[in-house]
Each structure stands twice: as C-alpha cells, then as structure tokens.
Amino acid sequence: MADKSKFSLGRRIVDSTIALAFLFFLNGGVLSAQTVRPLINELRNPAKGRVEYVNDSLTPLNVVVQAQSFTVSETGEMSYRPLDSNIHLKLSATSFRIPPQQSYYLFYEASTEKAPAWFVIYATFSGFAFRTQQGMAVRLELPHTVYLLPKDGLEKSDVHINIAQYDPDSKKVVLEVENTGPNFGRVVGSWIEAPRQKQEVPGFPVFPQSRRRMEYSWSSGTVPEKILLDFDKFKVENAVSGGP
Secondary structure, three states: OOOOOOOHHHOEEEEOOOEOHHHHHOOHHHHOOEEEEOOEEEEEOOEEEEEEEEEOOOOOEEEEEEEEEEEEOOOOOEEEEEOOOOEEEEEOOOEEEEOOOEEEEEEEEEEEOOOOEEEEEEEEEEOOOOEOOOOOEEEEEEEEEEEEEOOOOOOHHHEEEEEEEEEOOOOEEEEEEEEOOOOOEEEOEEEEEEOOEEEEEOOEEEOOOEEEEEEEEOOOOOOOOEEEEEOOOOEEEEEOEEOO
C-alpha cells in the first residue's frame, strides 16, 4: 500500500485508459526523473505538511493532485476509496505545472475528528514528450501518504505475534502480527536470527485492531530461531517455530 525508506518502487505508471506496467521499460530514464518527497509523513493531528514534486526531465510537466482514503489488508494489498468524510484536507493547489529540472512545493492542512487516520495524495504527471506504441499519452502517478496521529502512540502491550513459523520446504518465515490497541504503529526494522546468522527484513505498518501477515525468504542453510521487531519506542522478540 504499502514505509519510511525511499519508496521509489511504489510509483504507479498509467496511460490515458489502463495501467501499463510495461511502461517501466519505455524510456525509463525519463520516467525515473520524477520524484515525490517525502513519500510518507507521520504528523500529529491536526497537521500542516509539505510535499515536494521534482521534475528532473527536460520537459515541462502538468500535475493534478487528488486525495483518497485507503485500507490495507492483512497481506498488504491496498484498496482505495474517496476521501473519508471525517478527514478535513486543505491543499494549496490541486493542479500546477513544473518547469524542466525544477521542483514544486505543495502545502496542506489536515485534521481528523478521530485520530489515527490516514490518506494518500496522488499526483498525476502528464505532458511527457513520448507516447506508447499504441499512440496513448503517458501519465505517471506518485503517492504521498499522510498519517494523522494522536498524542498517544502504540503500546508494547497492544502488539502480539500470533505466528512466527519457518517452513523448510519453501525456506520462508511466516509472521503474523496483531495490533489489539487503538493506535497506529510501525515496524521500522526487523531481523531474523539463527546461530551466527542475522538477516534484516523489511518493516511494515501495523494498523489499529488489525493483523498483518508477512512472508520472508530465509537464505541461510541454518534453521532460524527468533525474530526481532523494532518499533519506535520498544522492541518485540519472539521464537520462530518449525524446521525439521
């Protein structure tokens, strides 16, 4: 949906009618020249934020922004919908033009009647100097995700590891984490450990009253023994079951 690192892989490219994943292979140098930063903002409710859109190409581009709410499933799939009525958002602009090799700053004010809440601002870039083989105009969508958080954060007592299991056949570690509390949290770092072996794996957000299921490939020939999850203010450690 989907974290604090550089989420350039989260970009979505679409043409004028349908999503076209193969456009990553079409003039990749031009497509990779558009950037949004930061990709994620975690702010105290109510919030004032800023997002920078960068056009490093040699072509002026038009940008239209639209906010949407979203839901993340247990396995990380994201589904979008119109912005929830309890989220109040004011944008400094809804459309703008970025000259070649320049940036544009979009400012916003956001609040919610009940935190935590979250939404995404999608910026659609158009005006590229090339088209698809079918003659369709190319558009590029880049997300900026905003979390509106209350003063109180996630507590360690709210985090429960329901499953931490190693499957020797698929060489994967299956992890299921449940957040039984009312607040949002994030695993900023996670590690799987075995004797004389430690493998870092991606972190992930943990939404209120929900579960998150992850699968990690385990590259070592040894059997993993434990997994360590690093949150902002605490750590959670659990033994890994399974193995021969």
